[in-house]
Amino acid sequence: MSKKIARQHGAMEFSEAPVDLDKVRLYRLGRVREQLKRLDYAGILLFDQVNTRYACDATNMQIWCSHYETRCLFIATEGPVVLFDYGHYPHLAEDLPTIDEYRVHHSFYYFAAADRIEEKTGLFAKEIADLIETYGGGNKRIAIDRLSYAGCQALVGHGLTIHEGDEVMELARVIKSDDELVLMQKSIDVCEMGMAAMQQKMQSGITENELWSTLHQVNISQGGEWIETRLLSSGERTFPWFRECSMRTIEEGELVSFDTDLIGPYGYCADISRSWLCGDVKPTDIQKQIYSLAYEQINTNMALLKPGISFKELSLSAWQIPEQYQPYRYSVVMHGIGLADEYPVIKHRQDYKESGYDGYIEQGMTLCVESYIGSEKSGEGVKLEEQVLITEDGVRRLSSYPFQLDWID
Secondary structure (H helix, E strand, O other), rough: OOHHHHOOOOHHHHOOOOHHHHHHHHHHHHHHHHHHHOOOOOOOEEHHHHHHHHHHHOOOOHHHHHHHOOOEEEEEEEOOOOEOOOOOOOOHHOOOOOEEEEOOOOOOOOOHHHHHHHHHHHHHHHHHHHHHHOOOOOOOOOEOOOOOOHHHHHHHHHOOOOEEEEHHHHHHHHHHHHHHHHHHHHHHHHHHHHHHHHHHHHHOOEEEHHHHHHHHHHHHOOOEEEEEEOEEEEEEHHOOOOOOOOOOOOOOEEEEEEOOEEEHHOOOOOEEEEEEEEEOOOOHHHHHHHHHHHHHHHHHHHHOOOOOHHHHHHHHHHHOOOOHHHHHHOOEEEEEEEEEEEEEEOHHHHHHHHHOOOOOOOOEEEEEEEEEEEOOOOEEEEEEEEEEEOOEEEEEEEEOOOHHHHHHO
């Protein structure tokens, strides 16, 4: 595509990286190694493709590889980074400063290995054990984010002890560099372009699926990658929350609520929610009421955010949902965001004892502040969500798509 044509299609802004990607890659790998050293591990083995993306930025059929144990990354705490790929395709990791060695993986999931699983896991485990022996300095402790029983047993058979890899990766991913924030903003920009296209296309008679496809199309055309969920619903399907989009036809006067969960350019997530009204009509009193409450909830909770506040304090101080809406509340007050939904999660006060945990908000964290207010009386629900950055003195919004301020009571 020529530069002239690319500009006409709005693609040039996203066709060239706005920062030094190698600097981002090395920062992220360094964050992983900091955690490995802190926890005294000889290395980490990553099968989760989002974790692999974070640590080395090599990609290969990420969705497909997410449900087959066919591609993984080994990071020695003091030693090389070895990418075990689906096949012999070293050109997919060319020029990445985070990859020291490229190997073909001995795939041992049942589809690939069937009754040869024991043989294939044995080959895989021997390679990992040899790497630990060579670079671990006698340390046999290895962190793993996810691996089948057969794979784990094969590693234990070589005298390795297995530890929780998600702790390493979640804590590594939690603080974003300035360059990461630039890349995240690009994903948000693409997401909001898609949202604008959706809002323009929304009219009576369009199906939920067709409307949702608009967001996909804009994302892919601008260098984005995928969308994690299909959370768009209309009318009576907006209550309760978590119905995915369908072939239902959207009619005039109905609420349309959605949650983007979009993985955009450079792999960063844009997690933004809005609720709109189909057609050139005014909202009902109940629609205005639940929208106003959702808007109040996210703004009140954003105002609480600052470095040093504890997760528990946030849970206990968060906006109190009116009693009639509590049974249908969103599952969390807010959560971390990066290449996907991330640590931490802040629970509602009534859920804290059962499922909350403590910690502290830090400068450089990025979070998504959530609200869902659903009316049992009207059978409708409003979903709102903002993506924000924790700064030295508070919070800065990263998402900027307008709200329906004329609905606010």
